[in-house]
Amino acid sequence: MSRMSKAYIAGIYEHPTRKAVDKTIPQLHAEVAIGALKDAGLTKDDVDGYFCDGDAPGLGGMSMAEYMGLNITYTDTTETGGSSYVVHVGHAVEAIAAGKCNVALITLAGRPRAEGLTTLGARDRGGELPERGFEIPYAPVITNMYGMAAMRHMYEYGTTSEQLAWIKVAASHHAQHNEHALLRDVVTVEDVVNSPMISDPLHRLDCCVISDGGGALIVVSPEIAKSLGDRCVKVLGHGEAVKHLNGGRFDLTYTGAAKSGPIAFAEANLKPADMDYASIYDSFTITVLETIEDLGFCEKGQGGKFVSDGNLISGVGKLPFNTDGGGLCNNHPSNRGGMTKVIEAVRQLRGEAHPKVQVPDCTLALAHGTGGQISTRTGAGTVILGRNDA
Amino acid sequence: MSPQERTYQDPDINMETERYWEGSKNGQLLMKKCNACGKTHFYPRTICPVCSSSDTEWYEASGKGKIYSYSIMRRAKIPYVMAYVTLDEGVTMMTNIVESDFDDVKIGKAVEVTFRDTEGNQSLPVFRLCK
Numbered sequence: 080m081s082r083m084s085k086a087y088i089a090g091i092y093e094h095p096t097r098k099a100v101d102k103t104i105p106q107l108h109a110e111v112a113i114g115a116l117k118d119a120g121l122t123k124d125d126v127d128g129y130f131c132d133g134d135a136p137g138l139g140g141m142s143m144a145e146y147m148g149l150n151i152t153y154t155d156t157t158e159t160g161g162s163s164y165v166v167h168v169g170h171a172v173e174a175i176a177a178g179k180c181n182v183a184l185i186t187l188a189g190r191p192r193a194e195g196l197t198t199l200g201a202r203d204r205g206g207e208l209p210e211r212g213f214e215i216p217y218a219p220v221i222t223n224m225y226g227m228a229a230m231r232h233m234y235e236y237g238t239t240s241e242q243l244a245w246i247k248v249a250a251s252h253h254a255q256h257n258e259h260a261l262l263r264d265v266v267t268v269e270d271v272v273n274s275p276m277i278s279d280p281l282h283r284l285d286c287c288v289i290s291d292g293g294g295a296l297i298v299v300s301p302e303i304a305k306s307l308g309d310r311c312v313k314v315l316g317h318g319e320a321v322k323h324l325n326g327g328r329f330d331l332t333y334t335g336a337a338k339s340g341p342i343a344f345a346e347a348n349l350k351p352a353d354m355d356y357a358s359i360y361d362s363f364t365i366t367v368l369e370t371i372e373d374l375g376f377c378e379k380g381q382g383g384k385f386v387s388d389g390n391l392i393s394g395v396g397k398l399p400f401n402t403d404g405g406g407l408c409n410n411h412p413s414n415r416g417g418m419t420k421v422i423e424a425v426r427q428l429r430g431e432a433h434p435k436v437q438v439p440d441c442t443l444a445l446a447h448g449t450g451g452q453i454s455t456r457t458g459a460g461t462v463i464l465g466r467n468d469a
Numbered sequence: 470m471s472p473q474e475r476t477y478q479d480p481d482i483n484m485e486t487e488r489y490w491e492g493s494k495n496g497q498l499l500m501k502k503c504n505a506c507g508k509t510h511f512y513p514r515t516i517c518p519v520c521s522s523s524d525t526e527w528y529e530a531s532g533k534g535k536i537y538s539y540s541i542m543r544r545a546k547i548p549y550v551m552a553y554v555t556l557d558e559g560v561t562m563m564t565n566i567v568e569s570d571f572d573d574v575k576i577g578k579a580v581e582v583t584f585r586d587t588e589g590n591q592s593l594p595v596f597r598l599c600k
């Protein structure tokens with residue numbers, strides 16, 4: 080059976096660098112764009128739509144379009160943190176379906192490691208942020224904000240540090256095969272729970288890496304996909320959501336995936352059990368656990384049990400996830416992991432993942448991005464992807 | 470052990486929120502309630518985020534609540550407790566838990582408001598465990 084797809088992902092590229100001391104951010108954007116275009120068999124002159132996040136240098140996408148010499152008639156700079164690129168895929172599909180563009184380029188690049196940024200810095204974006212006075216004086220940082228989500232999940236559902244640790248263990252099993260991964264050592268549950276406590280209950284090994292680099296995607300119309308061959312991957316469904324503190328009435332045990340997931344599955348007319356592979360945003364282990372529940376891979380509160388005993392390890396468990404090593408071990412370029420989530424899902428559907436982690440006959444896959452902070456304001460983007468013959 | 474306390478950065482104050490910070494200087498935790506829908510919201514706004522009415526007014530909250538969640542930031546120079554406290558008025562606010570042994574801080578524990586001077590002589594509501 081062949082499923083309908085309004086557009087296809089034709090090109091992917093993950094920058095091999097993890098520390099870019101000798102490159103500018105615009106240069107990184109151009110390098111990943113060239114890489115993805117080459118992968119697709121296209122050139123920059125084929126691009127008529129350009130997508131980037133609000134973190135890219137310049138006003139919207141204009142400076143980067145100029146730097147790269149793009150002539151575009153469509154642009155979208157939706158900013159939902161690390162989920163932006165998953166959202167961009169959905170927006171590119173809709174723009175293509177509406178006839179607004181035919182070849183969409185999506186880029187991400189950054190160099191937090193070269194610039195010496197750490198997880199300790201408060202995310203103060205300045206300006207007229209209405210919530211600022213009510214948060215910044217209390218010193219919220221990424222780790223303590225995710226720590227509060229984990230603490231509440233443990234309180235309500237009995238989730239344990241050991242269960243969270245299994246997520247890192249699975250990621251490390253995959254990262255050992257990725258020559259570009261920042262952390263390639265296989266770790267055990269004991270290694271994770273014995274690593275230094277950063278902000279209770281999250282240990283150092285519950286946190287993702289900080290890395291430089293980036294990635295790019297090319298989304299094309301069905302007509303162009305046909306001319307490019309069977310490495311093109313179908314986009315079958317897309318959902319997105321923004322979750323926030325809701326005037327002071329909120330629940331930290333779920334994420335925006337509780338809304339974006341069902342929307343994406345409904346559009347694809349598929350369900351979680353149909354997925355052969357899943358890329359799940361992994362800024363922290365707790366991010367994965369809550370997202371897996373929210374997407375419906377298991378019931379709310381059962382995530383701890385679900386991720387245990389290697390259930391996320393390719394070739395071992397029921398839900399192979401983040402086979403590149405994910406943000407936890409491989410790469411979290413510019414502190415934004417949604418891009419690499421889509422890239423590894425496409426590799427799986429093409430059969431181009433590392434042979435040790437390739438899911439046999441991988442036909443249907445999901446990629447999910449989580450942006451901002453799950454304990455304050457968070458963006459969610461889910462895409463359901465299918466192999467060319469799916 | 471009663472932990473050493475860090476210094477507090479000044480809050481950003483604007484014309485929508487200056488009353489809240491004045492209240493804090495006077496030892497009051499002020500909330501905004503909407504007269505159209507009856508709901509308290511946090512952080513305080515001129516326009517109610519529940520029903521969009523601009524008929525909102527300030528009132529003094531009880532200053533009592535329970536810990537909704539927390540995380541002890543151990544990697545900071547002076548470790549501190551980040552928390553969300555659900556006030557008796559029904560809204561949950563970001564805060565720090567002070568004057569308390571880290572090991573005593575638990576979800577569900579009763580807390581009460583107290584105030585701390587900030588670097589620029591503003592005042593910030595924080596919470597401590599009820600005796």
Ligand SMILES: [Zn+2]
Pocket residue numbers: 503504505506507508517518519520521522
């Ligand atoms: Zn109202």
